Amino acid sequence: MLIKVCNDGGAESRELALISHRGGKGFGPENTLQSLRGALDFGVEMVETDVRMSDDGVPIIHHGPFLGIHLIGRMPMTEIREKAPDIPSLQEYLDLAGNRCAMNLEIKRCDAGVLAEVVAAASPSSPILVSSFDADFLELFRDTGSPAALGLLSQYERSCERILSEAARCGATTILPASFVVSEDLVDAAHETGIKVIAWTVNSITELRESVEAGVDGVITDAYPKLKTSLESGLTSSTGEIMAWPVYSGSTP
Numbered sequence: 001m002l003i004k005v006c007n008d009g010g011a012e013s014r015e016l017a018l019i020s021h022r023g024g025k026g027f028g029p030e031n032t033l034q035s036l037r038g039a040l041d042f043g044v045e046m047v048e049t050d051v052r053m054s055d056d057g058v059p060i061i062h063h064g065p066f067l068g069i070h071l072i073g074r075m076p077m078t079e080i081r082e083k084a085p086d087i088p089s090l091q092e093y094l095d096l097a098g099n100r101c102a103m104n105l106e107i108k109r110c111d112a113g114v115l116a117e118v119v120a121a122a123s124p125s126s127p128i129l130v131s132s133f134d135a136d137f138l139e140l141f142r143d144t145g146s147p148a149a150l151g152l153l154s155q156y157e158r159s160c161e162r163i164l165s166e167a168a169r170c171g172a173t174t175i176l177p178a179s180f181v182v183s184e185d186l187v188d189a190a191h192e193t194g195i196k197v198i199a200w201t202v203n204s205i206t207e208l209r210e211s212v213e214a215g216v217d218g219v220i221t222d223a224y225p226k227l228k229t230s231l232e233s234g235l236t237s238s239t240g241e242i243m244a245w246p247v248y249s250g251s252t253p
Helices: 033-042 077-083 090-097 112-120 135-142 160-170 184-192 205-214 224-233
Strands: 002-007 010-015 017-020 046-053 059-061 102-107 128-132 149-154 174-177 196-199 218-221 242-246
Touching (some): 033 046, 033 090, 033 224, 046 090, 059 090, 090 102, 090 112, 102 112, 128 135, 196 205, 205 218, 218 224
Parallel strands (some): 017 218, 046 102
Antiparallel strands (some): 002 242
């Protein structure tokens, strides 16, 4: 979404990506084809989802390491299908998304080479961001030659220099810090090196306001409709003034 933001220097236009968390959470059971369909029908521009790998090497969509009492990484795909038929493979997930939305694949556990093969088969017009807390994995994935962009996740407060140094080492062009550690200094330092910043998980209007004020390039949220409505109606500052609103081309409202 292209938004115009008021600041001390006037107003500036910039892109703000709204990203639906865990495969369209809120549009159906998280990380399922059902929730992805709901998100696509709503017009979500980007979806974040979680990738793990079955024991026999199939990348699947699932957040946690367990399925009931069983470790997913020790279960073949056939057993996963028997116990949880709603868990899709990554290939099925990307096939459904097609070119209708961009994708942020958070890698929990997966072989870099296998992941690169599946991503290569996806629609070339659909941007894919491969993200992970593990900079070493991102290095391995980068070395496969995949054109997918890389994002480095961070949950704890660290110095700007450290996180940006790790991002540079693994080739990440985006950092994804937890919203509570996002600061204007971090965003400015990232932008100075050409790195984008996406905050997670931003579920309240207050968190959205703080993220926009810090200058982030995107937010991951469980509350996509609420945040989209807030931006479309004009996001107000803490003093009640409109600080951000959408920019439309032509006469389309």
